[in-house]
Amino acid sequence: MTTVGIGMVGHAFMGRAHSHGWRSVGPFFxxxxxxxxxxxAGRDAERAGAAARALGWAAVETDWKALLRRDDVQLIDICTPGDTHAEIAVAALEAGKHVLCEKPLANSVAEAETMAAAAARAAERGVRSMVGFNYRRIPAVTLARKLVADGRIGTVRHVRAQYLQDWLADAGAPFTWRMDKDRAGSGALGDIGAHAVDAAQFVTGQTVTGVSALLDTFVGERPVPGGGTARVTVDDAAVFIGRTSGGALASFEASRVAAGRKNALRIEVAGSAGSLFFDLEALNELWFHDAAEDAATAGFRRILVTEPVHEYAGAWWPPGHLLGYEHTFTHQFADLLTAIDAGTDPAPSFADGLQVQRVLAAVQDSAAGGAWTPVERSV
Incomplete structure (x- = not known):
């Protein structure tokens, strides 16, 4: 096999980003x-057809199940709301199709467990699956992970992770499916908090083992296009503290009402020998402090992560010619295609997605019960 036929379900924001990534991975990697x-695949034939023409897809289906019957499709790319992930992913894996599923993996732990079990069974037949935590593929984030793994900051003591946006700060912002618990599972917590949890765990190499949380919904009704309002049934913001498997203290924030913050995924890790800091709104930069340096000149220094020695960066432009959000999807697809060809399981796996789902569930349980809540462990 020298080619992989992609069948994508959904064609809105994520569908556009994924289409760009699929088109660019070959020329650059x-x-x-x-x-x-x-x-x-899209339910509305006219809209799906327009999207296919604009984004470079050869054919259109109005039922995602038709993708599973196509001989020219070997991989299903799921870019739909969370309430559909489990049904599509399990059916695709059972049909022998590789699967890439957008995050969060599912809307509940039970659904995620079903998906992870299906992925494990499929892997025994050589069918691969991956969950789309694309921020792992930012060169600065992979450098942060390497510095921690190499012991450059010593023992991890404290992790701070935030993902802050402001697109719902205005009470007049219209209602969308992302504000409906039945479709989205949760609000800021699952939508962007999942990214913060995964990024913190990826950089540190540790998992969150327990949490104490607060959730809030500041705007309970949102206008519906065409008139009227709809009730918001998910959180606008989440705040929680936690403990990691390595004994570090952790703090997390996720908000879609943080005025002035457009897409601020911020990770800071403090250790016994130094610290590092990353902000998605400056995604080509990593700030690093080596505590062993002379006190007279020591401090955080900015690393521009665009050198050919930095993971992924060498495939693109000369040093200093910056990368952006869209490149993370290209990197994700390069790794996925390489793993499929090599017959290895790509990361993050559905099991990794399940672990994040368990953290999100513990946050919701803690916020509801007002108590410290352990994160369920994988067996």
């Missing part, structure tokens, strides 16, 4: 398998 944009 020359992966061992060449992706072919075989078919896009």
């Amino acid at each position: 020359a992966p061992p398998l060449t992706p072919v944009l075989a078919a896009l």
Whole structure:
């Protein structure tokens, strides 16, 4: 096999980002398998057709199940709301299709467990799956992980993770599916808090083992396009503290009402020998402090993570020519295609997605019960 036919379900924001990534991965990374944009699935034939023409897809289906019957589709890319993830992913894996599923993996732990079990069974037949935590593929984030793993900051003592946005700060912002618990599972917590949890765990190499949390919904009704209002059934913001498997203290924030913050995923890790800091709104930069340096000149220094020695960066432009949000998807697809060709399980796996789902569930339980809540451990 030298090509992989892609069947994508959904064509809105994530569908556009994924389409761009699939189109650009071949020219820049020359992966061992060449992706072919075989078919896009969307419920509305007219809208799906327009999206397919604009985004470069060869065919259109109005039922995602039709993708599973197509011989020219070997991989299903799921870019739909969370309430559909489990059904599509499990059916695709059972049909022998590789699967990439957007985060969070599901809307509940039970659904995520079903998906992880299906992925484990499929892997025994050589069918691969991955969850789309694309921020792991930012060169600065991979450098942060390497510095921690290499012991450059010593023993991890404190982790601070925030993901702050402001697109719902205005009470007049319209209601969307992201504010409906039945479709989204949760609000800021699952939408962007999942990214903060995964990024913190990825950089430190540790998992969150327990949490104490608060959730709040500041705007309970949102206008519906065309008139009227709808009740918001998810959180606008989440705040929680935690403990990691390595004994570090952790604090997390996720908000879609943080005025002035557009897309601020911020990770700071403090250790016994130094610290590092990353902010998605300056995604080509990593700030690093080595506590062993002379006190007269020691302090955080800015690393521009665009050198060819930095992971992924060498495939793009000369040093200093910056990368952006869209490149993270290209990196994700390069790694996925390489793993499929090599017959290895890509990361993050569905099991990794399940672990994040368990953290989110513990946060919700803690906020509801007002108590410290352990994160369920994988067996």
